[in-house]
Amino acid sequence: MAFRRFYAHALRENVAHVLFALAACVSIVAVALICVFLFWSGLPAIAQIGPLEFLSGSVWHPEAGRFGVFTMIVGSVYVTAGAVVIGVPIGVLCALFLSRFASRRVVRLMLPGIELLAGIPSVVYGFFGLVVIVPFIRSSFGVQGMSILAASLVLGIMIMPTIIAVSKAALDAVPDHYYEGALALGASHERCAFRVVLPAAASGVMASVILGVGRAIGETMAVVMIIGNQVRLPSSILDGIRTLTGNIVMEMGYAAELHREALIGTAVVLFVFILIINILFSLLKRRAK
Amino acid sequence: MPHSLDALERQLRAQRARRRSRVTGLILRLLVYLAALTTIVVLLFIIGYILVKGIPHISADLFDPTYNSQNVSLMPALVNTLLMIVLSLAISVPLGIGAAVYLVEYTGRGNKLVSLVRLTAETLTGIPSIVYGLFGMLFFVTALGWRLSLLAGSFTLAIMILPVIMRTTEEALKAVPDTYREGSFGLGSGRLRTVFRILLPAAMPGILAGVILGIGRIVGESAALLFTAGSVASIPTSVFDSTRTLSVHMYVLSSEGLYIDKTYATAVVLLVIVLLINTLSAIIARRVTKG
Secondary structure (H helix, E strand, O other): OHHHHHHHHHHHHHHHHHHHHHHHHHHHHHHHHHHHHHHHHHHHHHHHHOHHHHHHOOOEEHHHOEEOOHHHHHHHHHHHHHHHHHHHHHHHHHHHHHHHHOOHHHHHHHHHHHHHHHHOOHHHHHHHHHHHHHHHHHHHHOOOOOOHHHHHHHHHHHHHHHHHHHHHHHHHOOOHHHHHHHHHOOOOHHHHHHHHHHHHOHHHHHHHHHHHHHHHHHOOHHHHHHOEOOOOOOOOOOOOEOOHHHHHHHHOOOOOHHHHHHHHHHHHHHHHHHHHHHHHHHHHHHHHO | OHHHHHHHHHHHHHHHHHHHHHHHHHHHHHHHHHHHHHHHHHHHHHHHHHHHHHHHHOOHHHHOOOOOOOOOOOHHHHHHHHHHHHHHHHHHHHHHHHHHHHHHHHOOOOOHHHHHHHHHHHHHHHOOHHHHHHHHHHHHHHHOOOOOOHHHHHHHHHHHHHHHHHHHHHHHHHHOOHHHHHHHHHOOOOHHHHHHHHHHHHHHHHHHHHHHHHHHHHHHOOHHHHOOOOOOOOOOOOOOOOOOOHHHHHHHHHHHOOOHHHHHHHHHHHHHHHHHHHHHHHHHHHHHHHO
16 A cells, blocks of 8 residues: 555656656757748748848849848848947936936836836837827928838837846946945046946846847837838938848738748848847856856 | 145146046936936837827727727727637646746756756747747648647747746746755655645745736737737637737738727727736735745
């Protein structure tokens, strides 16, 4: 009797152990499946089109069998750069404010607001851009309005919560004696914050920027709604352009055969960008520790 | 007298330097305050604008049980969103908790498998939703033959929120004091019993916070659903029917551009849901920190 109970117990423990291990393996399986399916469907198309033609060609003309994603790469890089220019300074300074300048009460009031900013769905951001920012650009510059500038502004706002949260954590983690030491040497509070605390948190702040870049380059719906999606190289930031993500959303609904595979190839390019960003991020995070 | 002249010069220079540093300090302080103010103003402007434009257009027919081009009802989309949340969580929460339990309770440090799981979970966090959408389309919709459906959508989203659930559960389990484990083992209970009777209940608030974070992502998601769940605006009769969640509904409305007022109203409903989710998670977070 006791033996049987012992064995039943051991069996249950072992089964549970295996089940938990299997659950842990799900994320490995998921990443493997994503890679396999994406590359399996995308790479043959890229090979058929010719990797050089695909990556450096600026003509996207599915009916004529021309598939070049160079313009979309440029588009993604442009809007991401624009988002960084807008979102990073404001985000990092805001993090510095929350970490070293604001009173505890102000922080308690502001943090939920920043969380809300992070929680707003991207379609709402896109819609806001469509009804506020695009008309604003149209009326102030006399252009169509759907532009790199509009997308950069919206993306800049969208990556701010990420940058604030991660930068703030890095700034908060700077030991107090750094600050106190600088203060004791006669530096003002501002000088301590900017010349001692901020540099000490540099790798964490960099990590927040990279995370923001990842979000900006992968953002789809908000960008598609306000960037115009024209396939051509822009001459100014008031021109529209198409991003890698936009290319997929715009045409996936009706694409077939090589066209469809070329779109998946677009996702492969995007995926490679994201992997590079991920590697950079984990390298930085390791250094921050 | 060169001696005192030197001293005077030094004094003047010091004074100037002090003034300059005070001015720089002031500018820096101003910049920091300005950045914080900008963040607040942007937030208030976005929320305020949507609310002011949308609230007057919230009407009863917006919540009709069926959608047509007259009422542009968001009710089916709302129900679909709930279904999507329930199904995605039903897949993701057990897996996420199981994985976290394995990582924290069953393995030591430096385990190869553990670092691989961590690495892949981090990779999953970084993948953009449109890539999830394409993967879902290739795998669930086409390869498994589920077509555009509630099921394909929820499986895609389940993978997407898996790392969130895993990470928060891991943190919550790590925060449970070792004395709990020792006490439980000391009283003669096995590992499994310790996990289910002691550790998971103790970690529950943290796990819940992760679940709510996941719900937030599901509600806001649109790119991953467009090619996996499709955009049919009616309540599904089976898990193999195509459905449209509220975010997708809003995207379709705003790209059609025909019902701008209704789109504002829909945006208000979405914002209210997000606000509810955030409040809920704040309440739970407060409970976690208070213990």
